Amino acid sequence: MAPTPSPSPATIILQSAPPEAWQVWAAFAPLIAAVVAGLIAAAALWQKRRADNRAEWWRRAQWGLDASFDSDPDRQAMGLAVLEVLAASRLATREELKIVEEAWQEPLEEEEAVLDSRAAVPDNEETDEAAEEVDQ
Incomplete structure (x- = not known):
């Protein structure tokens, strides 16, 4: 057989034909989905x-509240x-600020009561002569 x-x-x-509008938008659908x-x-x-930061804030606030009611004045301060x-x-939210405000009240009121209970210390009025003696 002879080759053909x-x-x-x-x-x-x-x-x-030019692409339809929906075809153009469909081409960008993966990009739009990725952005969303x-x-x-x-x-x-x-x-x-934010939730983690607020949880840490509350943990610190609990420590501060516990310390503010401690018997040691330095720890209270x-x-x-x-x-x-x-x-x-x-x-801090409004409710948490209200809790902190209430926590301040008791130690401050206790401190005011301690200060009020102390006897008033009279002023140490120096005379001019006594001041001159010290200077010399």
């Missing part, structure tokens, strides 16, 4: 970070100082 000659090359012309998922993930991370710093934080 190969067919002559055929020219094919493809004509396509990224925004949701960022919001979840922000919320978790430190607890009140910690509560003062924590009260200035943006993490």
